[in-house]
Amino acid sequence: MRLLDHQIKAQLDQLKRDSLYRQLKVIGSEHGPRISYQGRSLLMLSSNNYLGLAAHPALKRAAIAATGRYGTGSGASRLIAGNLEILGDLEQKLATFKGTEAALVFGSGYLANLGTLTALAGPGDAILSDELNHASLIDGSRLSRAQVMVYRHRDADHLAAMLAEARGARRRIIVTDSVFSMDGDLAPLIEIVELARRHSAAVMIDEAHGVGVMGPGGAGLAAALNLEREVDVHMGTLSKALGSYGAYVAGSRTLIDFLINRARSFVFTTGLPPASAAAAAAAIDLIGAEPERIKRLWDNGCYLRQGLLAAGFMLGPSATPILPVMIGEAQPAMDLAEALLRRGIFVTAIRPPTVPAGTARLRVTPTADHSRADLDEALAAFIASGRELGLIA
Numbered sequence: 570m571r572l573l574d575h576q577i578k579a580q581l582d583q584l585k586r587d588s589l590y591r592q593l594k595v596i597g598s599e600h601g602p603r604i605s606y607q608g609r610s611l612l613m614l615s616s617n618n619y620l621g622l623a624a625h626p627a628l629k630r631a632a633i634a635a636t637g638r639y640g641t642g643s644g645a646s647r648l649i650a651g652n653l654e655i656l657g658d659l660e661q662k663l664a665t666f667k668g669t670e671a672a673l674v675f676g677s678g679y680l681a682n683l684g685t686l687t688a689l690a691g692p693g694d695a696i697l698s699d700e701l702n703h704a705s706l707i708d709g710s711r712l713s714r715a716q717v718m719v720y721r722h723r724d725a726d727h728l729a730a731m732l733a734e735a736r737g738a739r740r741r742i743i744v745t746d747s748v749f750s751m752d753g754d755l756a757p758l759i760e761i762v763e764l765a766r767r768h769s770a771a772v773m774i775d776e777a778h779g780v781g782v783m784g785p786g787g788a789g790l791a792a793a794l795n796l797e798r799e800v801d802v803h804m805g806t807l808s809k810a811l812g813s814y815g816a817y818v819a820g821s822r823t824l825i826d827f828l829i830n831r832a833r834s835f836v837f838t839t840g841l842p843p844a845s846a847a848a849a850a851a852a853i854d855l856i857g858a859e860p861e862r863i864k865r866l867w868d869n870g871c872y873l874r875q876g877l878l879a880a881g882f883m884l885g886p887s888a889t890p891i892l893p894v895m896i897g898e899a900q901p902a903m904d905l906a907e908a909l910l911r912r913g914i915f916v917t918a919i920r921p922p923t924v925p926a927g928t929a930r931l932r933v934t935p936t937a938d939h940s941r942a943d944l945d946e947a948l949a950a951f952i953a954s955g956r957e958l959g960l961i962a
């Protein structure tokens with residue numbers, strides 16, 4: 570065996586011993602309430618396809634039409650030769666959707682967060698970051714070489730103390746998920762913008778799980794709280810409720826011009842494929858035309874939450890349709906996922922390092938397209954599996 574393989578195999582073996590080894594599961598169909606897995610039709614309760622748009626005919630049609638007109642790839646980075654008209658059209662639409670002066674599309678949410686934080690902050694600056702922020706915000710903060718100050722989850726008092734400590738920094742940027750991806754709870758945005766004002770700090774929020782889910786017309790948490798103008802940097806993804814791929818940053822024209830010049834994950838990467846841009850634009854139109862999708866998502870979230878709680882499962886304090894069924898250790902979380910799979914339910918166990926040690930969970934996410942019968946089927950499987958494993962009485 571090669572020396573490198575020998576070394577990394579030892580690391581893989583340790584992951585296996587710790588029940589933290591990960592394997593890819595192959596899905597053989599499009600994303601819907603049901604998917605095909607190993608030749609079986611399973612109920613999908615683990616996707617971020619909140620509004621059921623990832624395989625919607627209108628998005629497919631838009632993607633196919635864009636491919637017909639612009640081809641499959643954008644050909645180059647945006648600043649060299651890849652700035653297809655359709656990307657600018659999407660950015661206009663996103664700016665209108667978010668109520669900002671401008672928007673910029675990135676290849677993914679991970680790239681958007683990395684590029685934005687490394688552009689905006691550097692040595693001498695301070696980034697104040699919620700301890701449960703998404704990995705892409707953590708990585709972007711670290712890569713920026715600013716001082717990273719991590720405040721306790723949703724703890725505005727702790728944030729205030731850290732802002733006072735960061736008084737001497739050249740620039741202070743508070744960064745937070747708006748809807749926390751693995752917990753479904755919300756950033757204390759009212760307190761955050763108030764603290765930002767008091768301490769002359771900027772605010773960046775990641776609305777990956779807020780867009781299409783929260784706020785008027787699905788514009789996100791900042792819009793829900795009427796705080797759009799108080800937030801300097803609105804980041805969001807095109808890949809979750811919007812059913813496509815890619816991400817955006819929305820804000821002032823100056824911010825967007827700055828990112829076009831300085832965000833390395835924008836400058837040094839190929840533009841978004843036309844099909845992805847067209848599908849995202851179609852999703853924004855569809856959400857505007859069919860706002861009842863958002864209501865169905867929330868109704869399904871409430872129904873499933875009540876059923877899981879009534880069955881005796883412990884749920885994290887989510888305020889959204891993201892339902893974290895808390896288990897604790899990694900192995901029992903995997904056992905529950907496996908038992909559910911046998912009963913026709915696809916839910917992936919979430920383990921460290923995605924969540925802190927001792928907080929392994931099943932992150933259950935219904936979509937707008939699940940029927941009551943689907944949710945009842947899921948609840949019956951949860952109850953049978955939970956009893957089988959001794960997790961509930």
Ligand SMILES: Cc1ncc(COP(=O)(O)O)c(C=O)c1O
Pocket residue numbers: 677678679680682703705746750775777778806807808815816
């Ligand atoms: C809060 C949050 N931010 C950023 C991302 C990254 O987005 P993308 O999948 O487009 O890279 C995700 C999820 O993937 C997320 O949950």
